[in-house]
Amino acid sequence: MNVKSIAVLGSTGSIGRQTLEVARHLGIGITALSAGSNAKLLESQCREFRPQRVCIGESEYNNLKTALADTNVKILSGDEGLAELASVDPSPTLVNAVLGMKGLVPTLNAAKAGKKIAFANKETLVAGGNIVTGAVKEGGARLLPVDSEHSAIFQCIQNGNPIKKILLTGSGGPFRGKDGAFLETVTPEMAVRHPKWNMGKKISVDSASLMNKGLELIEAMHLFDVSPEKIEIIIHPQSTVHSLVEFEDNAVLAQLGSPDMRTCIQYALTYPDRAPSMASPLDLFGAGLTFERPDRETFPLLALAERCARKGGNAPAVMNGANEQAVAEFLNGKIGFTKMFRLVIEAVDALEYIPSPGLEDIVASDAAAREYVLSHK
Numbered sequence: 001m002n003v004k005s006i007a008v009l010g011s012t013g014s015i016g017r018q019t020l021e022v023a024r025h026l027g028i029g030i031t032a033l034s035a036g037s038n039a040k041l042l043e044s045q046c047r048e049f050r051p052q053r054v055c056i057g058e059s060e061y062n063n064l065k066t067a068l069a070d071t072n073v074k075i076l077s078g079d080e081g082l083a084e085l086a087s088v089d090p091s092p093t094l095v096n097a098v099l100g101m102k103g104l105v106p107t108l109n110a111a112k113a114g115k116k117i118a119f120a121n122k123e124t125l126v127a128g129g130n131i132v133t134g135a136v137k138e139g140g141a142r143l144l145p146v147d148s149e150h151s152a153i154f155q156c157i158q159n160g161n162p163i164k165k166i167l168l169t170g171s172g173g174p175f176r177g178k179d180g181a182f183l184e185t186v187t188p189e190m191a192v193r194h195p196k197w198n199m200g201k202k203i204s205v206d207s208a209s210l211m212n213k214g215l216e217l218i219e220a221m222h223l224f225d226v227s228p229e230k231i232e233i234i235i236h237p238q239s240t241v242h243s244l245v246e247f248e249d250n251a252v253l254a255q256l257g258s259p260d261m262r263t264c265i266q267y268a269l270t271y272p273d274r275a276p277s278m279a280s281p282l283d284l285f286g287a288g289l290t291f292e293r294p295d296r297e298t299f300p301l302l303a304l305a306e307r308c309a310r311k312g313g314n315a316p317a318v319m320n321g322a323n324e325q326a327v328a329e330f331l332n333g334k335i336g337f338t339k340m341f342r343l344v345i346e347a348v349d350a351l352e353y354i355p356s357p358g359l360e361d362i363v364a365s366d367a368a369a370r371e372y373v374l375s376h377k
């Protein structure tokens, strides 16, 4: 294992905190940290890991500056600070655990700097996939997936054989087997209680609506350069098989493990090596592995994502922007769970389709989609 130090963007979120646990476990140094608004936790992370630079959202800049006045850490702020951090940080590996589209410019900057990017910012690949993969190629950078399914697929394709089909698994979330009438009654508290994985609020809501599988389908298209027709979504409630890959001879390889994000984070950091893990080993006895087809009628956002994946252009960016805003409104108690579905579907149908969007089109589509949700909620 040759990774000595890393930068962690989004260090106070669920993936960020688990990344720091892995860093502590493996003795990896931290050169940069960033957070949106949790200045308290960022301060304590700074005191433990002693990074050179940190970045925080503008509203908390003064608080953090006061809190860290006795240290010599350089404090940046806002989107510009985050973009700068991704460019100037000296570590060859950057963990991008930023939530949502805010991670796009930092990703592009890390790509230009030719870094290894341990990637947990799926919204960015969904919205700007071709732009991100283009920048990665051009900069000689590398995207190493942190998302558990994509980490599994990545591990299954190390033999280099062409992929015939990806079987992308998902637990089905907390409302698997429920009907539309039940979904009308879902509250934010119910939606964030995921049965298997320890995750942040936004992704927990996406898991409950199955939008997360849709986002992951588009993420997989870009990470592994496959068409959406070659990716099948499979519901696997035990979350033990993290995904599978079928090859030309119909042989199927799978990666299994206990559902613990720290395994996926660690592999992205130690790749191509492996190291002892903090996660518990897999116990196959009594695991009772089962597989089902997803229910696209009750969970229409999965069908929408599949449609946007095939449509391409700015459709995934519109879908993602509308979904980010709709999830925020749902978590704030402003709209119901199924209203969230309707708004995202409507936004995709209502907004202008751009077949070959550039970066500005992607940013504008994202903003228009958020605005659509805000004005129709």
Ligand code: MG
Residues within 6 Å of the ligand: 147, 148, 149, 216
């Ligand atoms: Mg996942």
